[in-house]
Amino acid sequence: DTAVSQTPKYLVTQMGNDKSIKCEQNLGHDTMYWYKQDSKKFLKIMFSYNNKELIINETVPNRFSPKSPDKAHLNLHINSLELGDSAVYFCASSPDREPYNEQFFGPGTRLTVL
Amino acid sequence: GQNIDQPTEMTATEGAIVQINCTYQTSGFNGLFWYQQHAGEAPTFLSYNVLDGLEEKGRFSSFLSRSKGYSYLLLKELQMKDSASYLCAVVDSNYQLIWGAGTKLIIKP
Numbered sequence: 001d002t003a004v005s006q007t008p009k010y011l012v013t014q015m016g017n018d019k020s021i022k023c024e025q026n027l028g029h030d031t032m033y034w035y036k037q038d039s040k041k042f043l044k045i046m047f048s049y050n051n052k053e054l055i056i057n058e059t060v061p062n063r064f065s066p067k068s069p070d071k072a073h074l075n076l077h078i079n080s081l082e083l084g085d086s087a088v089y090f091c092a093s094s095p096d097r098e099p100y101n102e103q104f105f106g107p108g109t110r111l112t113v114l
Numbered sequence: 115g116q117n118i119d120q121p122t123e124m125t126a127t128e129g130a131i132v133q134i135n136c137t138y139q140t141s142g143f144n145g146l147f148w149y150q151q152h153a154g155e156a157p158t159f160l161s162y163n164v165l166d167g168l169e170e171k172g173r174f175s176s177f178l179s180r181s182k183g184y185s186y187l188l189l190k191e192l193q194m195k196d197s198a199s200y201l202c203a204v205v206d207s208n209y210q211l212i213w214g215a216g217t218k219l220i221i222k223p
Contacts, residue, residue: 041199043157043213056210090156099144099205100164105156 003027004106006091012112013081020077021109023091029104031055031097032074034066035090037108043090049074050097078111086113116140118214120202125220126192134187134200134217142207148176148187149201151216157201160187189219197221 004025013019025032033056034046047066048056054066063079074091088108094101117139126132138146145164149157163169163178163185175188187200199216206212 041216043201043203045210097209099209100162102147102159102162103157103211105158107156108154 004091004093004104006089006106006109008109009107010110010112012114014114015081015083017081018077018079019081019111020075021089021091021111022073022075023106024073025091025093025104025106026072027093027095027104029093029095030071031094031101032068032071033092033094033103034074034076035092035105037088037090039087047074047076055097081111081113083113086111116204116206116212118202118204118212120200120214120217122215123218123220125222126189128192128194128221128223130192131188131190132192132219134189134219136185136187136202136214138183138185138202138204138212138214140204140206140212143180144205144207144209146176146178146185146205147201147203147211148185149203150198151201152198160200192221194221194223 031050033048049068052068065077067075090108091106092103094103119137148160151157161176168177173190178185199218201216202214203211
């Protein structure tokens with residue numbers, strides 16, 4: 001039933017570790033996104049993929065690497081985690097790249113780096 | 115630079131009306147979204163405006179003035195469940211969404 005799902009919902013890890021967050025959408029959408037929402041609640045776009053092709057790559061440390069094996073999945077791998085990476089990470093999808101499209105968000109992954 | 119301004123927090127009474135303002139300065143404009151985000155949950159879509167004027171959808175209405183770089187979200191007949199953050203987001207000339215920090219709305223009985 002779930003439209004956009006993310007795993008895990010909570011992730012607590014030590015500095016320097018490598019971790020992955022998975023995202024899947026069953027809406028048949030072409031475009032998927034990763035956002036970071038920090039403690040001040042700003043949502044910042046990190047990456048966007050359209051049909052497995054990277055279309056937005058904001059100024060994000062190269063420790064963050066997205067992977068889209070197919071258009072229904074967009075995973076986020078983070079190397080050498082730092083304290084400042086602690087945030088809620090949201091995956092989202094939209095039918096296509098058109099700007100008027102509503103984005104559907106996953107439940108979020110709360111990452112805490114100790 | 116790109117900037118979206120919203121009040122940080124507002125308080126209103128159940129049954130009343132509240133207006134949440136959003137002003138923006140962005141490189142280009144291709145529409146403005148309002149999203150609702152309950153604490154600990156994902157944002158959910160409320161409205162999209164690209165032309166000037168008021169769009170009504172049930173208890174919620176959204177207004178846009180492109181010449182003034184201004185929008186507001188109007189919530190009528192407030193209910194306790196409307197307690198949430200309301201996020202304004204603008205699509206810029208590169209078709210990227212620029213998000214405001216959101217307005218936390220507190221509804222009191």
